[in-house]
Amino acid sequence: MSNLRVIDIAIIFLYLLSMIGVGLYFSRKNRTASQFTKASGKIPGWALGLSLYATFLSSNTFLGVPGKAFGTNWNSFTFSISMPLAAIAASRYFIPFYRKIGSVSAYTNLENRFGTWARTYAVVCFLLTQLARMGSIFFGIAISLQALTELSMSSIMIVMGICIIVYTVLGGIEAVIWTEVVQGVIKTFGAILILALILKDLPGGIKDVIDVGLREQKFSLGSFNANLSESTFWVVLLYGFFINLNNFGMDQNYVQRYHAAPSEKEARKSVWLCVYIYVPASLLFFFIGTSLFAYYQHHPEMLNHVREVAANEKLAAKSGQSIAEISRSLKPEDYGDKVMPNFMVNKIPSGLLGLIISAILSAAMSSISSSMNASATVFTEDIYKRYFKRDVNERQNIRILYIATVVFGIFGMGAGLAMIGVKSVLDIWWELSGIFAGGMLGLFLLGLISKSSKNTEAIIATLIGIFVILWMTFPSVIPERLAFLRSPFHKNMIIVVGTLSIFLAGTIMAKLRSQKVDHAID
Template sequence: MSVLDIIVFFIFTGGVVLMGCSFFSKKRTSDEFTSAGRSLPGWVVGMSIFATYVSSISYLAYPGKAYMEDWNGFVFSLSIPIASYFAARYFVPFYRSMGSVSAYTFLETRFGTWARLYASICYLLTQIARMGSILYLLALPMNALLGWDIKMIIVVTSVAIIIYSMLGGLKAVIWTEAIQGFILIAGALICMVLLMFSMPEGPRQTFEIALADNKFSLGSFGASLSESTFWVCLIYGIFINLQNYGIDQNYVQRYLTAKDEKQAKFSALFGGYLFIPVSMIFFMIGTALYAYYKVNPGLLPDDVTGDSVFPYYIVHGLPTGITGLLIASIFAAGMSTVATSITSSATIILTDYYKRFVCKNPSDKKSVYVLYSSNIIIGIIGIIVALAFLNVESALDAWWALSSIFSGGMLGLFLLGYVTRRARNVDAVLGVICGVLVVVWMSLSPILFTDGFLSSFRSPFHANLTIVFGTIVIFLIGFLSANLFRQRK
């Protein structure tokens, strides 16, 4: 650890926090806080969407996954163009025409208050799990760099993010995300190049070792649904990204910040497509780490594995100054995503709960106060969840499983209301009940049904397919109920 690395790190991260705080205004309205005055250019919003994708999950867990296994996780990125197309073609015009900053107003219009609450609760649980995994991963490189306690790092980082997201609002979050996006891309590229040119025989040796050990594999192309095959990962990616673009408050809220519909469509496409080559860089870093430590086995301690390998290399393998830049870029990735989750979750608490059940028409001053308070509460809960991640072996696997479970198949409810105009409230209720039962069964059966006769009731499907089956069951049951029962009557 050098003084220069610490200086570089604090200059970059301190600059991000100060930039976010610079958007503070005593005269800010709740509309400026939640939709940035609907005046931002498309490229800024697109970079914000991209930075939301690239969290510390991507920056650390993707290389960790590629180092330990292969490129199967990259299949998730290949599903994004499908979701981006639907977003630009259907979702952006739909939400911009609604006039509500909440992504779940539509569900209340179609099926009633319960549908809005169900979706918003699923969203909040997903964001809390996401924040926890990201804050935990952010603490790993700082622990390796400075030797600080991981728990203390999680708390200090969270407080800094809460401050600038609360003071600056969504406009500060989006602009800082755009700047952070450039920093994290530069950091990842520099690290990949340095790693590959550090090989004794040059970059070609990296590819030779990786090909020999099948490290570029995208997974099995077999029909198994119990393993993370190519098809399981692709299907999971399609469903989770359709949910992100179609009903996730993080994305929907950004559609509304662009100054017009054309810019909003561009932002959806730009942000999604940019993630594909950048995620490829992250997986290449993991593969290069595998090759690097295979030819230099004495450089990596035996107790450093998985998500900890990349942070270890950053601290012990990079030149002075570059280490600080890499850790700053990891922080940029994580801080942007956590700030997004906090701001969007606070918006949901205001629009879907406070205005719905406490005060229908609060003053603007009161609304801003609720947003500030919600920021703090969500941030504190995120800290608690991050501390729970300390005992997790792979943050990426844990996050994918939790997001699949907490999503609750709410994409199915949205598609039921959006596609099937004949669906009634009772049809949606029936579909959600069946879908939640499927989600609970797939989530808990590996824990509850382990021995003897009960093992026959265990779910044979991979955990990532929970969102897939939950979505399909909700949509199909609701669709059949709306058409068959009505026809029989």
């Protein structure tokens, strides 16, 4: 570990050891499935709110957002602006709904409304979403630590994965929530510290950032034109609203926390606390990205190594060109994810570096452990008990939860390994989450809002939605001579169009059936 001093290694080691210690402490309480999956409903709203904030603030935010702001602008911040709109729906409708039905699984209601297929379909979409999420987070943390160590990205993922699996299996949701409370504070402190160190080395401080940002249009939220084929302000706003609606309404990570609260009021408080903290925190990370852009304008020589690393990654795809030629052709968005790790290696003093790496690790660990626990819960409740063995005793239930947690942790690592080489960790996560979430949010809204829709309409509507999502996801499948049939929408519109396709198709068919019945009666 040539770029890390002994004190940094010691701090990181102590942090990882403390996380496993937390798991061991809470393992004494995990005697029942209820304790493992929803902490017996005894977590206060403020702790759940910080936990939700920490779940949102993954390493995708910690590394991907500054990289995105460095490479482009603040267009992606529009995602955060949409959060309060989704939170209104969550506090008014989703939380009372889930608290009323009582099931720890977010997908039980779909079986009650449309049958077994609907529940299973939503579960598969959710599990694929979580694998994509864990994979992107593993990949993000590996990018950072690779710049600081001599380890390969795959080795980093495996070591981190083992630590996360151990503490998640031992501690259950209560360990996840309380460590996320601490990790949320650590992450925020780490971000503020990084920003302070960047500004310290800028001759004009914040003024330099503002001047460069205005000159290079780095503060732009994107075009306000009504163009749905590009990443405009409206496209990202729509994407953010629908993905956050999915998060608050259908994501098991959030639904479990609604049940972990002692009351409906505390559950509502947790959602709004998350929003109140995350929106300004995400603004902080975008400002860090712009500050890094201003910093490298003053220190262009520091980009040489970043460009060389990015060029090496592209070398295989651009055979026939030298590293120097590829390096000169690179744009800021091609190496945005690598600039903050590069700054950390060169400019953060020993000791503080260990603390900041611990903050990045906490961002990864909290999000991955939350996904692992939620995935294990969904698998146990919606697949194992539904299709393999309905009547399980408490001991068997806990054993299945443990095994499922380990398996999904391993699968998450595998997804991360498969992502090695992608250009932007934030882009790949947004694209994959939109694809998988779009297929289930529309069905959930159809069952919740359209009371007259029945099983047949839901099946047909879902098939229509899947076709639309595939059409938008794989435009290259359509031959060039039929290019006019390709999707004209930006990829972030997949969740929007997919959700509306299922919901509107099901609602319209239910309305037509109802009118036909009324006409027959008349």
